[in-house]
Amino acid sequence: MIAIAPDAISSSRVTHPVTLIPGDGVGPEVVDAARRILEAAGAPLVFEEARAGASMFLAGVPSGVPAETIDSISRTRLVLKGPLETPVGFGEKSANVTLRKLFETYANVRPVRELPGVPTPFSGRGIDLVVVRENVEDLYAGIEHMQTPDVAQCLKLITRPGCERIVRFAFELARAEGRDKVACATKSNIMKMTEGMLKSVFEEIAPEYPEIEASHIIVDNCAHQLVKRPEQFGVIVTTNLNGDILSDLASGLVGGLGFAPSGNIGREAAIFEAVHGSAPKYAGKDVINPTAMILSAVMMLRHIGEFGLAAQVEGATLLTLAQGHTTRDVSGDANALSTTEFTNRIIENLGNAGAGAGAAREHAPVRAAFPRMALPVPVRADVGADVFVEWDEDVMLLGPMMEEAASGTPFALKMISNRGTKVYPPTGAMTDCVNQYRCRFIGRDGVAPSSDDVLTLLARVGARVRWMHVERLQTYDGEPAFTRAQGED
Numbered sequence: 001m002i003a004i005a006p007d008a009i010s011s012s013r014v015t016h017p018v019t020l021i022p023g024d025g026v027g028p029e030v031v032d033a034a035r036r037i038l039e040a041a042g043a044p045l046v047f048e049e050a051r052a053g054a055s056m057f058l059a060g061v062p063s064g065v066p067a068e069t070i071d072s073i074s075r076t077r078l079v080l081k082g083p084l085e086t087p088v089g090f091g092e093k094s095a096n097v098t099l100r101k102l103f104e105t106y107a108n109v110r111p112v113r114e115l116p117g118v119p120t121p122f123s124g125r126g127i128d129l130v131v132v133r134e135n136v137e138d139l140y141a142g143i144e145h146m147q148t149p150d151v152a153q154c155l156k157l158i159t160r161p162g163c164e165r166i167v168r169f170a171f172e173l174a175r176a177e178g179r180d181k182v183a184c185a186t187k188s189n190i191m192k193m194t195e196g197m198l199k200s201v202f203e204e205i206a207p208e209y210p211e212i213e214a215s216h217i218i219v220d221n222c223a224h225q226l227v228k229r230p231e232q233f234g235v236i237v238t239t240n241l242n243g244d245i246l247s248d249l250a251s252g253l254v255g256g257l258g259f260a261p262s263g264n265i266g267r268e269a270a271i272f273e274a275v276h277g278s279a280p281k282y283a284g285k286d287v288i289n290p291t292a293m294i295l296s297a298v299m300m301l302r303h304i305g306e307f308g309l310a311a312q313v314e315g316a317t318l319l320t321l322a323q324g325h326t327t328r329d330v331s332g333d334a335n336a337l338s339t340t341e342f343t344n345r346i347i348e349n350l351g352n353a354g355a356g357a358g359a360a361r362e363h364a365p366v367r368a369a370f371p372r373m374a375l376p377v378p379v380r381a382d383v384g385a386d387v388f389v390e391w392d393e394d395v396m397l398l399g400p401m402m403e404e405a406a407s408g409t410p411f412a413l414k415m416i417s418n419r420g421t422k423v424y425p426p427t428g429a430m431t432d433c434v435n436q437y438r439c440r441f442i443g444r445d446g447v448a449p450s451s452d453d454v455l456t457l458l459a460r461v462g463a464r465v466r467w468m469h470v471e472r473l474q475t476y477d478g479e480p481a482f483t484r485a486q487g488e489d
Contacts, residue, residue, distance in 0.1 A: 026282050054084070107132060107134075109130060139241050173366050186238065
């Protein structure tokens with residue numbers, strides 16, 4: 001092993017405190033690999049080990065993140081984290097999502113590029129892109145309700161401030177890395193108000209970056225194009241769920257999740273982690289690929305301005321791969337190095353003159369606080385209410401009941417829909433109805449119903465049928481701020 005003087009590779013003698021979360025499953029193994037490499041490279045880091053995830057759920061911490069871990073991150077503002085186990089389909093919320101939301105790390109940055117020594121069907125295509133995923137909103141807000149025993153609801157929340165900051169972050173990242181393309185991937189052809197908000201904000205902000213080619217792409221076509229011609233992309237900015245899916249797809253183009261690092265960046269804190277999960281069936285076997293965790297540590301070094309160290313660690317990792325030293329996910333069981341052996345090879349390559357080829361684009365950290373756009377406040381008007389009710393019988397019985405409930409109020413029943421399709425008055429549609437219906441009430445003769453009017457309506461509806469949810473219907477500058485049901489005029 002070549003000895004390296006820390007002063008030769010560190011850009012600063014400032015010591016950086018880091019909250020180190022080993023995680024679950026294979027987490028402690030990959031985190032230990034990254035830590036060993038950082039220490040061998042002389043990184044001026046002081047680690048505070050903390051806990052989160054499965055062990056904390058078992059200990060009765062509902063969020064999976066205990067107070068002492070939150071306190072540590074509040075002090076250090078910097079986290080290197082292993083994967084955390086999340087119950088699937090039951091139990092508490094994801095501790096990963098909890099950490100991102102608690103510290104408002106709104107930008108999830110996932111670089112994807114071809115790596116030496118990692119053959120894939122896409123080798124030689126020059127893949128080098130970054131997925132910038134909005135990280136705290138969308139369906140991942142985790143606001144769910146059982147509307148009826150048969151119907152579950154999840155609220156998709158997209159905000160204009162959230163869209164503005166993630167779009168600006170994506171353009172600033174492209175500018176900092178010298179990239180000339182940013183694509184915005186949405187499903188705005190279907191979800192015109194939520195996904196559509198990201199599209200419209202993107203189109204408003206793009207002219208501020210005239211040197212960057214800005215384009216919008218429907219997210220399913222983006223997935224198609226990533227497989228068909230991935231080299232066309234530079235930066236992809238997208239919503240939370242879309243970004244989760246697209247970035248996993250993109251990592252498959254360059255070797256899989258074992259090579260997928262990420263950073264969660266906020267105004268006050270940053271969390272760096274491998275994209276892959278806890279893989280409990282491989283835990284303790286010394287076979288897992290730690291590259292994603294190591295490259296996440298490289299991202300962390302760049303974030304704190306330790307560019308020399310980042311280049312050393314990344315260069316040693318790439319050289320090790322180029323030399324054909326890989327783990328079982330690349331080499332198969334016969335020729336694979338163990339996690340420990342692979343880590344040792346990287347440490348041996350620190351400072352090697354051959355290290356550095358194929359290194360990532362160097363750039364100063366992208367600031368995560370941006371000014372809000374000043375926009376005129378729209379003129380709002382209340383025009384009605386959607387009341388969601390539980391009903392197990394024929395909608396042709398429900399309709400007259402709701403008309404009766406509205407009689408004597410400023411409301412008139414306009415229609416009833418089931419899962420977004422109008423079913424009353426009947427349209428001839430062949431809809432398999434479930435026991436949750438949306439009853440749309442509109443103000444009679446253009447009258448703007450008051451809050452008291454809505455409460456009166458709810459009382460009258462509730463006297464006839466069980467209701468569980470209500471939405472005020474508004475117009476902004478005369479345009480409806482709500483969507484029509486399929487078949488509604």
